[in-house]
Amino acid sequence: xxxxxxxxxxxxxxxxxxxxxxxxxxxxxxxxxxxxxxxxxxxxxxxxxxxxxxxxxxxxxxxxxxxxxxxxxxxxxxxxxxxxxxxxxxxxxxxxxxxxxxxxxxxxxxxxxxxxxxxxxx
Numbered sequence: 328x329x330x331x332x333x334x335x336x337x338x339x340x341x342x343x344x345x346x347x348x349x350x351x352x353x354x355x356x357x358x359x360x361x362x363x364x365x366x367x368x369x370x371x372x373x374x375x376x377x378x379x380x381x382x383x384x385x386x387x388x389x390x391x392x393x394x395x396x397x398x399x400x401x402x403x404x405x406x407x408x409x410x411x412x413x414x415x416x417x418x419x420x421x422x423x424x425x426x427x428x429x430x431x432x433x434x435x436x437x438x439x440x441x442x443x444x445x446x447x448x449x
Contacts, residue, residue, distance in 0.1 A: 329353035329438050331422045336443030339412055343447075347407040349422030349440055356403040359426035363396065363407045365418035365445075375420070376407060389415075414449045 335347040347363065362377040376396040378384045384396045395408040405422065422440035427433070 329424075331424060331438055331440035333420075333422050333440040333443045335407075336420060336445045338446045338448060341412060341414055341447055341449045343412050344408065344410045345412065345445060347409070347420055347422075347443060347445075348404055349406075350402070350404045351424060352403070354424055354426070354438070355428055356398075357400055358429060359424040361396075361398055361405045362423040362425065363405075364421045364423060365416075366421070367415075367418040370418075372421070378405065380426070409445070412445075412447045414447050417445060417447045419444050 330352040332350045335345060337345060339345050357380060360377060360379050363375040364372050365375050366372040374387055375390050376384060376386045376394055378396045378398050382398060386394060393411045396405065398405045419442040421442045424438045425435050427435050
């Protein structure tokens with residue numbers, strides 16, 4: 328059974344920092360691109376950051392220079408360090424794993440965590 332277990336959300340003042348974590352189980356972690364998305368009330372879900380199987384990160388423009396995504400292959404987890412948080416960063420943040428098992432063929436699968444709320448007070 329595939330599980331993406333998220334933690335680390337909460338309430339923080341503007342300018343502060345938070346670390347989100349996503350622990351995976353049931354997937355061959357090294358074969359999956361890992362990402363964080365976010366969704367604010369009334370808005371569409373948007374990509375925050377992604378990190379490839381080789382560890383190369385990519386960021387949405389609003390996250391560049393403030394957020395840092397990393398992956399730990401040994402622990403099969405990813406982390407999102409968010410600095411200089413702004414009120415507009417308030418949203419539900421979702422962890423995502425995209426890929427396929429070595430034994431599988433066909434299009435990649437996508438799995439999602441349950442989300443963790445980040446609230447930034449001004």
